[in-house]
Amino acid sequence: MKNKNSPITFLDDRLIFPPVEMANPEGLLAVGGDLTPERLILAYRNGIFPWFNEDSLILWWCPDPRMVLFPSKVRISKSMRNTLNRGHFRITKDKAFEKVIHECAKAPRPGQQGTWITQKMIDAYIHLYKKGIAHSYEVWQGDKLVGGLYGLDLGHIFCGESMFSKENNASKCALIHMCRELEKENYSLIDCQLHTPHLESLGAELIPRADYLSILKGETL
Numbered sequence: 602m603k604n605k606n607s608p609i610t611f612l613d614d615r616l617i618f619p620p621v622e623m624a625n626p627e628g629l630l631a632v633g634g635d636l637t638p639e640r641l642i643l644a645y646r647n648g649i650f651p652w653f654n655e656d657s658l659i660l661w662w663c664p665d666p667r668m669v670l671f672p673s674k675v676r677i678s679k680s681m682r683n684t685l686n687r688g689h690f691r692i693t694k695d696k697a698f699e700k701v702i703h704e705c706a707k708a709p710r711p712g713q714q715g716t717w718i719t720q721k722m723i724d725a726y727i728h729l730y731k732k733g734i735a736h737s738y739e740v741w742q743g744d745k746l747v748g749g750l751y752g753l754d755l756g757h758i759f760c761g762e763s764m765f766s767k768e769n770n771a772s773k774c775a776l777i778h779m780c781r782e783l784e785k786e787n788y789s790l791i792d793c794q795l796h797t798p799h800l801e802s803l804g805a806e807l808i809p810r811a812d813y814l815s816i817l818k819g820e821t822l
Contacts, residue, residue, distance in 0.1 A: 612661070616640055618649055621663040621810065628664030635659070636725035638732060645753055645760055648814045650794055655719045665810035668793040668800060670761075672784035675777055676804035684770050685777065690748070691741040692778045698730045698737040701749040705763035718763060726762070729753060738775040740768075748772045750779070752791075757820040759783060760792040776803060789820050 610619040612634030624630040630649060634640055636659065644650060644661060653660040677685075684690075706718035729735035730751075736759075740748035748771025750764035759779070764772040783791065792813070793805045 612659075616643055618644065618647060618661065621648055621814065624663045624665070628662045629660060630663045631661040632658050634661070636721055638725070638728055638734075641725060641729060641753075642734065645755060646817070648810070648817055650760070651722070652717055652794075653719075654717060662794075663810065664795060666807040667810050667813040668796045668805050669808055669813060670780070670791040670793055670800065670803065670805040672780040672788055672791065674804045674806075675780040676802065677777055681770060681773060681777065685774060689742070690768075690771060690774050692775060693739045693741065694782075695730075695736055697739045697746055697749070698735065698751060699727055700746055701737040701739060701751050701765070702726055702763075704746065704749065704765045704767075705751065708763075708765040726751065738779050740766075740771040740775050742768060742771075748775055750775045755817070755820070757786075757788045758790060758792060758817060759788060761794075773803065789816050 609625065609629060610623065610631040612618070612631050614635075616639055619631060621630060636651065641651070647663075648667075649661050649663045651659055652662050702718065702723055706716045706723060726735050730737070735751060735753050737751040738749055739746055747768040748764070748766045750761060750772060752759055752761040754760075764775060766772040780791070791805075793800050796805075796807055
């Protein structure tokens, strides 16, 4: 149940978050804190993620409903099947994490000025990558990186963060490849966080926050 009257919590150095039910109607739960690996891992394991602009304090979110993609439900159009079957792209995992996150930060987003993937965010997720928690999927055309995505692996749940394309359908190829891989490994879902028409077109759907948290509780490491 959303609490419309509770003030937003300001975080200090303690590694705690308020109950997610305290989030406002837009999903904003807390402000402040830091981006240490310990806090980020605690956040994601409780369904919370950071999302903020470079000139603002760190904002922590847990929206209701939650956008997710069940790997078996990824939507592959006929034209995408043709693209995949042609072998136009080569897809790898964890071969260029830092390049992928920097490209995601530079990618233009409709209706957005600047980027939410700040240098602090980049540094934090590179740290998580070195710890084996964050991962990337890269799409190559020859030796050129033309697309990819990155996110966090919580153990049978993958929290997708961002993707980019420099060639048509490159990021879609990365997502479809990842879905196929995660389905084989019995992952429950990919957390897409917020609704976008693009994600919906690929098969993502909105589920109640309580349902997402229930799945998360049963699947995280």
